[in-house]
Amino acid sequence: MDQISATPGVAGQPGGPEFGRMIEALRTVQAAITGAAPPPEVSAEVGAILETVAGALEPYLVGEDEQLSGHRDDLPGRGQPLLPPLWLDERDETHLRGRVTFDRFHLGGNGAAHGGAITVLFDEMLGRLANAGRNRARTKYLQVEYHRITPLDTELRVEAKIARVEGRKRFLTCALYDGEHLTADAEGLFVELLPGQP
Numbered sequence: 182m183d184q185i186s187a188t189p190g191v192a193g194q195p196g197g198p199e200f201g202r203m204i205e206a207l208r209t210v211q212a213a214i215t216g217a218a219p220p221p222e223v224s225a226e227v228g229a230i231l232e233t234v235a236g237a238l239e240p241y242l243v244g245e246d247e248q249l250s251g252h253r254d255d256l257p258g259r260g261q262p263l264l265p266p267l268w269l270d271e272r273d274e275t276h277l278r279g280r281v282t283f284d285r286f287h288l289g290g291n292g293a294a295h296g297g298a299i300t301v302l303f304d305e306m307l308g309r310l311a312n313a314g315r316n317r318a319r320t321k322y323l324q325v326e327y328h329r330i331t332p333l334d335t336e337l338r339v340e341a342k343i344a345r346v347e348g349r350k351r352f353l354t355c356a357l358y359d360g361e362h363l364t365a366d367a368e369g370l371f372v373e374l375l376p377g378q379p
């Protein structure tokens with residue numbers, strides 16, 4: 182996880198645009214499966230296709246350091262399908278600003294994003310900022326408040342800031358906006374790892 186490549190991949194090489202297309206297709210599949218009520222024969226057919234997909238990748242399974250997913254900063258959400266597709270437009274060591282869109286895969290209920298999906302976004306934003314140009318740090322706590330529902334299929338703005346640093350402790354904040362409206366925000370403490378801490 183220490184190495185995240187911001188360089189767009191080269192066509193014909195592992196991590197090239199073909200990889201980005203595969204992750205994009207997976208996101209489309211996640212939303213389609215979540216949102217569909219298919220007849221049994223279609224579920225069976227799609228299930229068999231997905232088993233074939235997993236089988237096609239099995240010979241290429243690698244360790245964490247070598248996997249492409251999560252290491253591609255040129256792809257939305259680092260090419261990690263657990264993360265909602267997040268684009269970072271501004272970043273330095275004190276703040277991050279980006280755009281994110283939740284879809285049907287991230288549904289909580291009644292058209293609103295799941296609170297856990299929002300928390301994943303906040304942990305990602307704060308984790309990226311807490312680790313920007315600094316020694317490694319991990320989340321100690323993340324306190325989230327949900328102020329109004331976060332809509333699906335809507336481009337939202339997300340901003341993170343460093344509030345203060347006290348020794349190993351980095352206190353950060355993050356806020357998610359639908360237009361002018363704050364939908365959720367968070368405060369987190371990240372603690373710099375000591376030698377030997379994983």
Ligand SMILES: CCCCC/C=C\C/C=C\C/C=C\C/C=C\CCCC(=O)SCCNC(=O)CCNC(=O)[C@H](O)C(C)(C)COP(=O)(O)OP(=O)(O)OC[C@H]1O[C@@H](n2cnc3c(N)ncnc32)[C@H](O)[C@@H]1OP(=O)(O)O
Binds near residue numbers: 307321370
């Ligand atoms: C996922 C990789 C993350 C690692 C980073 C790697 C690479 C970075 C490169 C690029 C970044 C790219 C992507 C990263 C994006 C997202 C990352 C998401 C981050 C995560 O998702 S990461 C997973 C969830 N996370 C954990 O899995 C942590 C499990 N946990 C531990 O590993 C330990 O818990 C640890 C090491 C955190 C601390 O342990 P510890 O024993 O060293 O430190 P301790 O607990 O003593 O606290 C020290 C000081 O904080 C004060 N303190 C404690 N609790 C407090 C509270 N509640 N309120 C106020 N103050 C508090 C104490 O009072 C003391 O203060 P003082 O020093 O002043 O006495």
